[in-house]
Amino acid sequence: MAAPPRPESLALLDRLMAALEAKGIVTEAEIAERQANTDKASPETGARMVAKAWTDPAYRQLLLTDGKAAAEAMGVSMAGAPPLGVLENTPTRHHLVVCTLCSCYPRAVLGYPPNWYKSFAYRSRAVREPRAVLAEWGLNLPDSVEVRVVDSTADYRWMVLPMRPAGTEGWDEARLASLVTRDALVGVAVAKPA
Amino acid sequence: MSDDTPIPATHDIGGLARFHCTPVEHDEVPPDGFGRKVDALRQVLAQKGLMTVDELRRGIEGIPEAEYFALGYYERWLRSITALMIEKGHVQKDVLE
Known part of the structure; x- marks a missing residue:
């Protein structure tokens, strides 16, 4: 089975998302929307x-x-x-x-x-x-x-x-x-x- | 094999003997929330013109061998995306800490 992500990877994703949001580059909402669309394929x-x-x-x-x-x-x-x-x-x-x-x-x-x-x-x-x-x-x-x-x-x-x-x-x-x-x-x- | 044959890059594993005795595990577990979010983030950043698939691949293929084989699939993606965003000046290096 694929190993679950390490805690440090989860934390890195949170920090990267926060930094990108702070710069106005992406929002959590648009990531969630894209994820939902991708899930449909x-x-x-x-x-x-x-x-x-x-x-x-x-x-x-x-x-x-x-x-x-x-x-x-x-x-x-x-x-x-x-x-x-x-x-x-x-x-x-x-x-x-x-x-x-x-x-x-x-x-x-x-x-x-x-x-x-x-x-x-x-x-x-x-x-x-x-x-x-x-x-x-x-x-x-x-x-x-x-x-x-x-x-x-x-x-x-x-x-x-x-x-x-x-x-x-x-x-x-x-x-x-x-x-x-x-x-x-x-x-x-x-x-x-x- | 002549001496000037280049050693294949880490990711270039087609035919690699290292895995010949490894059965293909029929793992049907769908990607978890972490993986799907990293995947969506890559798509959105690409759509905004901030990174390309080739850049993602360069970042993944540049991961040192030991880590390449130890990290999970979407962990390698996240590593590459983060490095790219730092390299392009979209986020600061302290995002790694």
Whole structure:
């Protein structure tokens, strides 16, 4: 588990906030408002984008060529965000996203990155032994499936378009979206079976 | 490896052998109030044009190795943001005391 912040860090944040407020640079209220907005972002957005791509070929094309525009088409504000690339899984290729240098993550469509995504073990191992990392998630891919690992950066973020599960013909977008987990959007899992 | 191969920077841990035997802990605990506040503060300061993501990264990547691996994720952010605000003259050094 991530360790709680040290008391000295809590105190430093209080002093920094007080100093910034005293200079008229920020207010507690605007920080709280921004925090509340950030809390609202969740992987449900990414899941809706995937479900739409599974049912709408034109949207799928948009998603794969300009992820940022595809997010905006779903009503997500991407102002100031770096480009979003979307990686299409196929029967012979699986994608796994990592940020080896830090924690770069498409937060507007997935929410806060989970602690494991930011962990030293995930960052270092995902690029060296991705199949072993995936096996720890319970995903054992056959050798016939190539694993492509993509490094997210401060300037370019990535999300996975998982394969649509069999037996979902005729499902509507909301039902399809319920099969798309955050883990599938990062690539440590596949979409849930129907 | 030839002698002139640079030693990777502290944060550049992709493939680093040090963690090869460390399982990825499936930690799903959401960020705590401290982390979310630091995160929001970074966003607001960026929106006001007072700092950039690249500056945040420079500050994090400049943290000495022992502390980099000992500090929590958002503690590293706070360390960097504080140093930047001091460097730019927005707050005084005594904020550290």
